[in-house]
Amino acid sequence: MTKKKILYEGKAKTIFEGPDSNTIIQYFKDDATANNAEKHSIINGKGVLNNAISDYLMQKITDIGIPTHYIKKLNMREQLVRKVEIIPVEFVVRNIAAGSIVKRLGLKEGQLFFRPLVEHYYKKDELGDPLINEDHIINFEWASRDELDEMQEYGLRINDFLRGLFLGIGLKLVDFKIEFGRYFSEDGNSILLLADEISPDNCRLWDIKTNNKMDKDLFRQDLGGLKEAYQEVANRLGILPEKKTYSSSKTEIVK
Numbered sequence: 145m146t147k148k149k150i151l152y153e154g155k156a157k158t159i160f161e162g163p164d165s166n167t168i169i170q171y172f173k174d175d176a177t178a179n180n181a182e183k184h185s186i187i188n189g190k191g192v193l194n195n196a197i198s199d200y201l202m203q204k205i206t207d208i209g210i211p212t213h214y215i216k217k218l219n220m221r222e223q224l225v226r227k228v229e230i231i232p233v234e235f236v237v238r239n240i241a242a243g244s245i246v247k248r249l250g251l252k253e254g255q256l257f258f259r260p261l262v263e264h265y266y267k268k269d270e271l272g273d274p275l276i277n278e279d280h281i282i283n284f285e286w287a288s289r290d291e292l293d294e295m296q297e298y299g300l301r302i303n304d305f306l307r308g309l310f311l312g313i314g315l316k317l318v319d320f321k322i323e324f325g326r327y328f329s330e331d332g333n334s335i336l337l338l339a340d341e342i343s344p345d346n347c348r349l350w351d352i353k354t355n356n357k358m359d360k361d362l363f364r365q366d367l368g369g370l371k372e373a374y375q376e377v378a379n380r381l382g383i384l385p386e387k388k389t390y391s392s393s394k395t396e397i398v399k
């Protein structure tokens with residue numbers, strides 16, 4: 145682990161200062177939290193898997209022309225990324241009903257939305273990240289109208305792309321959460337970059353045949369098998385160095 149100065153200690157990541165003032169290092173921890181950190185566990189190896197998965201997905205998203213903070217993976221747990229001013233809004237894109245929307249609107253889990261649904265949450269742990277609307281974002285100047293339109297468009301493009309990518313490896317992308325930040329160039333202008341991470345910690349992924357959950361709901365709902373599921377996602381993406389296959393519940397190593 146790097147000896148650099150800690151800039152921010154998050155629930156699942158620590159942010160260190162980078163080699164220059166425009167960069168930071170994201171260190172992926174093994175901590176798993178739910179219900180705004182009321183529930184907490186250490187899952188050995190989760191950080192390594194999320195670093196690998198997020199590294200892969202961020203690169204792919206960069207490749208389709210969406211600007212991201214991604215620069216490079218440094219080692220098993222660390223990524224070098226551009227330093228941004230985080231916009232305090234979480235964008236959740238939903239394709240299938242699950243999680244908070246099921247409770248809030250009395251929906252049936254698994255209900256397919258006829259088109260992707262975008263929700264906004266105010267990024268404020270003390271308030272439990274409340275649901276907000278576009279008017280809150282504009283009124284409180286968390287983002288401008290143009291920035292909001294751009295983030296909305298990026299969110300839907302990322303959804304289209306990731307849905308196809310996961311479908312190709314037998315997974316349904318139920319929903320996901322993304323964050324954006326402003327990157328300031330030397331002339332003082334800012335551009336929006338996709339920031340944070342994209343991993344099974346902030347996506348819901350269901351196996352296409354069995355509907356088995358392959359994401360953090362395994363922890364949130366005490367179902368167990370989180371590490372095996374994340375390994376399975378990484379394995380299907382083809383990013384694990386070892387050749388392994390996993391059944392839904394137990395690990396089987398193929399030599």
Ligand code: TMP
Pocket residue numbers: 236242243244245273319320321345346347348
């Ligand atoms: P939700 O159903 O709990 O609102 O979550 C929707 C998606 O957003 C789900 O994939 C989990 C992700 N998410 C986060 O990554 N961080 C959060 O703080 C919340 C509330 C959701």
